[in-house]
Amino acid sequence: MSETADDDADETLMLAYAAGDASAFDRLYARHKGALYRYVLRHCANAAVADELFQDVWMNVIRVRASYLPAARFGSWLFTLAHNRIVDHWRASGQVKMVPLDDDDETVAPSALVSPSRDEPDARASASETSARLRAALAGLPPLQRDAFLLHQESGLSLAEIGHLTGVGVETVKSRVRYAVTRLRAALPGLGEHA
Amino acid sequence: MTADREPIDPALDAMLRENPAETPPAHVDAAILAAAHRAVASAPRAYSRRHWRVWLPLGAAATVAAVVIGLHPLERQAPQSLPASDVPVTAAAVQSGATPDRSNAATTPVNPQPAAAANAQSHAAMSPARPASAPVRAAPRRDEAAAESAAPPARLEAPANARDAPGAASAQRASEAGVTSKQASREVRVGDAIERIRALRRDGREVEAAAALVQLRETVSDADARLPPDLRDWASAVRR
Structure with missing residues (x-):
């Protein structure tokens, strides 16, 4: 039974899924899987780990469907789940020591966070050199800057929503994104050729 | 696109957009979709659960109201004087044409069935007998007493001289006890x-x-305040 149209809002689809309409989930998944996967993958720089975390996020969506309330945009809720899952992954892997929110503090060595994918079979088989360069450059960012940049890039959320999701103010989000862009441009020579 | 969402760096944005094949593998898609379909196939429909949440309180309120209304007539059943027409008559009284006598009401048989036959014959022109399942009224009339064979005996006794004060008090106590x-x-x-x-x-x-807590919050306005200390911290993090 499907009473939702293709142009239904995400929140409508999620509520329909919670009410038992599996096809609503199919549409929701198709809309958001790409952006969410890129967000997770570019955090992990390891496809196998990214697949696992990506799947965990959606399993969480499925599990809590009954208690879903459209108090905020679905996208904001979805990326909040993803962000939290990634933070949990960092904690569990011991790769991150929690630091104060003023993340310009460089005490966390970026290279310790996400190992570049140079030695990963996925990277060697990667269809795109650009992709490998990009992932390496992202891996070199401090995690909070990378997170702010990827949320801005992939989630479709406003800076205010990203700030709410990550627990910081809008100006901090802007600062993190700007800093990330500066470092990425420095790490990606020839970037201007893609403009 | 608002200023908030404009690409900060067009060149970098273009590089990110052109990046191919950053989509989940097919086996991951399949696993997620299968899990999503299994979850709703095995769970009871939320539609019925939501409606259960809506209708159960209404049903409970209707039940309480019916009980209160049903008990209320017992309070007013102080039979100071019943109209003669409300006093059940016996078959003998009908045959003899005797006028219903209140003084005989106390001895009127509780079982309305003998009277039912007489009443049905002699009062056929009056309002039709109601089915046995009809709701009981405070002062059943002769023509209705026949039909209300399922009515509790106390209602049909209606002794003319007996004061139903104890009954009224017990009814009130029952109502209070019910609440x-x-x-x-x-x-x-x-x-x-x-x-x-x-x-x-x-x-x-x-x-x-978390789902159970959300449901409790919908039932009780101060649900979180009723939680024991060991659950309050956790509850504060549960999405409302």
Whole structure:
């Protein structure tokens, strides 16, 4: 039974899924899987780990469907789940020591966070050199800057929503994104050729 | 696109956009979609659950109202004087044409069935007998007493001279007890819900525990305040 149209809002689809309409989930998944996967993958720089975390996020969506309330945009809720899952992954892997929110503090060595994918079979088989360069450059960012940049890039959320999701103010989000862009441009020579 | 969403760096944005094949593998897609379909196929429909949440309180309120209304007539059944027409008559009285006598009401047989036959014959022109399942009224008339064979005996006795003060008081006590017991049962249900939440958390079923808390919040306005200390911290993090 499907009473939702293709142009239904995400929140409508999620509520329909919670009410038992599996096809609503199919549409929701198709809309958001790409952006969410890129967000997770570019955090992990390891496809196998990214697949696992990506799947965990959606399993969480499925599990809590009954208690879903459209108090905020679905996208904001979805990326909040993803962000939290990634933070949990960092904690569990011991790769991150929690630091104060003023993340310009460089005490966390970026290279310790996400190992570049140079030695990963996925990277060697990667269809795109650009992709490998990009992932390496992202891996070199401090995690909070990378997170702010990827949320801005992939989630479709406003800076205010990203700030709410990550627990910081809008100006901090802007600062993190700007800093990330500066470092990425420095790490990606020839970037201007893609403009 | 608002200024908030404009690409900060067009060149970098273009590089990110052109990046191919950053999509989940097919086996991951399949696993997620299969899990999503299994979850709703095996769960009871939320449609019925939501409607249950809506209709159960209404049903309970209607039941309480029916009980109160049903008990209320017992309070007014002080038979100071019943109209003659309301006094059940015996078959003998009908045959003899005797006028219904209130003084005989106390000895009027409780069982309305003999009177039913007489009444049905002699009062066929009057309003039709109601089915046995019809709701009981405060002062059943002769023509209705026949049909209300399921009515409690006390209602049909209606002794003319007996003052039903004890009955009225007991009815009132029953009503009050009903309200008190309703409150008590409600407290028990809240307690049960809290224990269920605690048990779910103990078993690591956090999502179900959160769903149970949400449901409790919908039932009780001060649900969080009723939680024991060991659950309050967790509850504060549960999405409302």
